[in-house]
Amino acid sequence: MKRRVLQPTSVLICLAGITVAILVVYPLSSLMLKAFMPAGRLSLDSFREIFSARENYVAFYRSMFVSSVATVTSTVLGAFLAWVVCRTDVPGRRFFKTALAVPLLIPPFISAMAWLQLVGPAGYVNSIYMAVRNTWDPLFVIYGPWAIILVMTVSGYPLAYLVVRGGLERMNPEMEEAAQISGASVFKVMRDVTLPMMAPTIGSAALLVFGSKLENFGVPAVMGMPKNYFVMTTKIYKLIHQSFVIPNALSLAAAMSILLTVAASVVLLVTRRYLGRRQYTVISGKNVQPNIVRLGRSRRPVAAFCWLIVITTVVLPLAAIVLTSLTKAYGLPPVPQNWSLRNFRYVLFELSTARRGLRNSLMLAVVSPTVALILGSLIAYGSVKTKSRLGQALDVIANMPYSVPGTVFALGMILAWNKTVFGSLSIYNTFWILGVAYVARYLAYGVRNVGASLEQLDASLEEAARISGASWKWSFRDIVIPLVKPGLVAGWFLVFLPSLRELTISALLWSPGNETLGVAVYNLHEGGNITASSALAVVMVAAVFTANWVVKRLTKGQVGY
């Protein structure tokens, strides 16, 4: 008989809706209110003030400048390396294939710290130069925009490399073979077929890099702030910290956040529109062995270049922080008689902030993926399977905290929770504001991963269960859950890894007693304790590498590099 009862799914989706409203809509609308209604009524004063003070609007230009240059350098480098690894007979290509992705594991702000130690005023390169030449003038001083661009390129090219490599691996080799059969030389095949057909992929790789550079906080914080070189993210950070001195600092920060978000979205939309018109259907599902280009005489130079990249982006930075973490005091020559494990003993056993940071980060890395995945599954099911309007709306909203820059979302969280709500409830200045922010920020991963698995789930699989006699509940338990489990597992780890190394959000939401690992490293560095910060950075990188290795084994290469 026909029954129209309230299904258990609709109740769950409504609950998810309320949670998303608190987690996402509330902070983002608080941000909008602060930006557009600074004094309780609608006004654009904050925006006017940004554009009237040079020190404010210059941050906007600088953000655009460093992100654009770093995007071009990262994409060119990443695309070239992807081609070398996928299409040429460069010696050691199997090794390079994984090694070139490794910098993605090193948190950018740690990479920035390492580069300061390498080529900063008192860095290893300059020290050696000064010792050898017996002079007090450093070889070069690296700080400011070009240092930021350098580190952003070093930490950004692997992203472009991975995206382009994926495209090349899936590209139908018959396209290239057809050009070869037509008489095109190896070089012309690349110029006339491979490159034009990969253009959309390279474009979307560039877009991805640009987004991540524009919202990056760690690199400009380490390399720009000490020299008063501010970009949007660091400017917002500074304004928030000045809110006790400057009365309308939070409104300014909110307005600047809106500007940053709009800038990121405009670039995204324009590029997507341009790319959308030229999407080729070149991608064939199967993984096929493509034609290999014989490099001939260029084989050695190309291999040398790959080695140079691996050494400068992985070996040297890691060696620098390991050396520094082992030296007794920063500035001493890194020779064995100056070595000790004192710094490690200090950060692991004596310094309470570091230990708390380690504990909190581990806790966040377990809690946030779990909650984000449960909530994300509900939303994905609501939007993909039941096709309900609420489910589809939640899908869009749940993606927002990840689409806006982390600094912007953290500011929204501050504005939403720096007062008591519902009587005496306040999570500001507690561990929980970090937890809530992490869950909201990574909710997108949960929704996308589970959503993708659900979309691949052919409707006939569930129908076959129904026709076998299974009710909706049984079919969900026996068919849907087991089949989306791989997606759930992959999604969990995809949140676990970045949670472990997070800095941008934590830098704004931590409070004394509630540090994260990233915050602890950053604060030590800011406080000038370079050796201790390096030791803790080594711990952090080791934790990330180990986690990545475990995750890669557990997910059979699905997640991890």
Add this chain to the structure above:
Amino acid sequence: MARVILESITKEFDGVRAVSDLSVSIGDGQFVTFLGPSGCGKTTTLRMIAGFIEPTAGRVIIGDSVVSSPSEHVLVQPEERNIGMVFQSYAVWPHMKVVDNVAYPLKFRRMHSRQRRERAEQALAMVHLDGLADRYPHQLSGGQQQRVALARALVHEPDVMLLDEPLSNLDAKLREDMRFEIKELQSRTGLTIVYVTHDQGEAMAMSDCVVVMDQGRVMQIGSPMEVYEQPADQWVAGFIGLTNLLPCRVSESEDGVRGVRLGDAGNVFVPCKTPPGETGNGLLSVRPENIVISLPGTGAGIRAVVERATYMGHVTDYLVRVETLSLRAQIMGRVRLKIGDDVRVLLEDPIFFPAQRCATPTPMP
């Protein structure tokens, strides 16, 4: 086993009629095929029997119970209909072993797990998959997965078994073998089978009864022989098998034999059955294998010229021109004709369709 009755069912999707006013009665133990070009509404009809789609109007009856009837607010859920179904994509669950796939319907039919396994293995034996019970689907070929789907659809002795283009993903040779196997399975189990296909070969080889559909409507219901030899109209004649459809006019020969005259000039007379009182224009359907070709002097017939000859193994396919008309003929045996040969043709078993009935829409996708 049970009968299935569709009482003038209609299905509209957003105002577009996918199936309109369709009535079919399927007897207990019958093998009925819904045949038609893609988009003709055959799969929609099948899914209405299964209960995945609720008809906009009409009634679906399985056995003695009404399972869908929007006017009476009845919609029995698919899981409560006791149906077996084979999907086009097989829908074999990749995370379950073969035996667990097959035994799944038994889970909802109070049975001990030992007995379930036993029954599942019997069903697997029936589709010749003995010994593969503990494999996973990805370890099986496409044809074997197909058999798993078949076993799962019959393991619980359903009232009706529905098959939705089950053979379309198999290669040609396997497809032919499976036809006979499914037919044989049906005669062994006595299942009522509703089969959906766009492949007329499948429909002819297996069905007791073929429901020819186009644009959501039934064009003809009949045995394979009936729909082939006595097509209801020229659309059915053209859809099932090959045929020559020749414009013609009803006439009589000099000696009073009723028939039609072909072509613009009307010089060629072909005797055939025409409706009494019919005098207008129409189409004459002649199947290629019903055209007899002989060399001049060896037989009677209409003068024709060979325009094209294609050797196809079991037959040779000729295009012959009679005045301004081109006719396709298929000849068995070893007659060898060359292009340009003068021949005589006889048109056997022609069927005349009057013009007003030809006015029915006949788009072929």
